[in-house]
Amino acid sequence: MVQTIYELDTIPSCLRFPRGSALGIEKLNDLYGADLQEMPARGTALPVGTGRVVRKARSEATARVAILSIGTRLAASVEAARSLEGEDSSIGVTVADARWMKPLDTELISSLAAEHDVLITIEEGSIGGFGDHVLHYLALSGSLDDGNLKVRPMVLPDKYIEAGSQSEQYEEAGLSTRFIEATALKVLGRQPVAV
Numbered sequence: 001m002v003q004t005i006y007e008l009d010t011i012p013s014c015l016r017f018p019r020g021s022a023l024g025i026e027k028l029n030d031l032y033g034a035d036l037q038e039m040p041a042r043g044t045a046l047p048v049g050t051g052r053v054v055r056k057a058r059s060e061a062t063a064r065v066a067i068l069s070i071g072t073r074l075a076a077s078v079e080a081a082r083s084l085e086g087e088d089s090s091i092g093v094t095v096a097d098a099r100w101m102k103p104l105d106t107e108l109i110s111s112l113a114a115e116h117d118v119l120i121t122i123e124e125g126s127i128g129g130f131g132d133h134v135l136h137y138l139a140l141s142g143s144l145d146d147g148n149l150k151v152r153p154m155v156l157p158d159k160y161i162e163a164g165s166q167s168e169q170y171e172e173a174g175l176s177t178r179f180i181e182a183t184a185l186k187v188l189g190r191q192p193v194a195v
Helices: 003-005 027-032 074-087 106-115 130-141 166-173 177-187
Strands: 053-056 063-069 091-097 118-122 148-155
Touching: 053 074, 053 118, 063 074, 063 106, 063 177, 074 091, 074 177, 091 106, 106 130, 118 130, 130 148, 148 177
Parallel strands: 063 091, 063 118, 118 148
Antiparallel strands: 053 091
């Protein structure tokens, strides 16, 4: 993303740079199926407005959930997907990285909506952010008209969050792995683990 913004000099752009430490090569390889041996010396520019699927739901699943993440909740989303599929063989979870708030990757959003029963958006933003843009697109495109897709946005709550480590703040905000799992189970109509 940094290389993309660096090369993008024809239009206004903004990169939200997270605080804290980054994931190591082993964790990136494990979570996202990457095959990195070492960090590249220079980044590669990405196509503007294009997200990516980082994990596909198992094909034999009868209950299909898509988690569309923007920002730093991607790793927690992959961990939640693994846990959900590990606990129930009828559940399949796809995880996608939106990468861009604007322009929205409407092709990715449409395919997730068409191929899943549940779509969860997750972000470190407040009400009115990325999840609302996705809902607006889904409503205007008619993806919600038949009532088959259930959508749940996960955002920062409208409350003061105590100072603490990032993981403590995600927990208090309800954006940790266990809350992602519980949201998916609740929307599927299954008994979520108490959070």
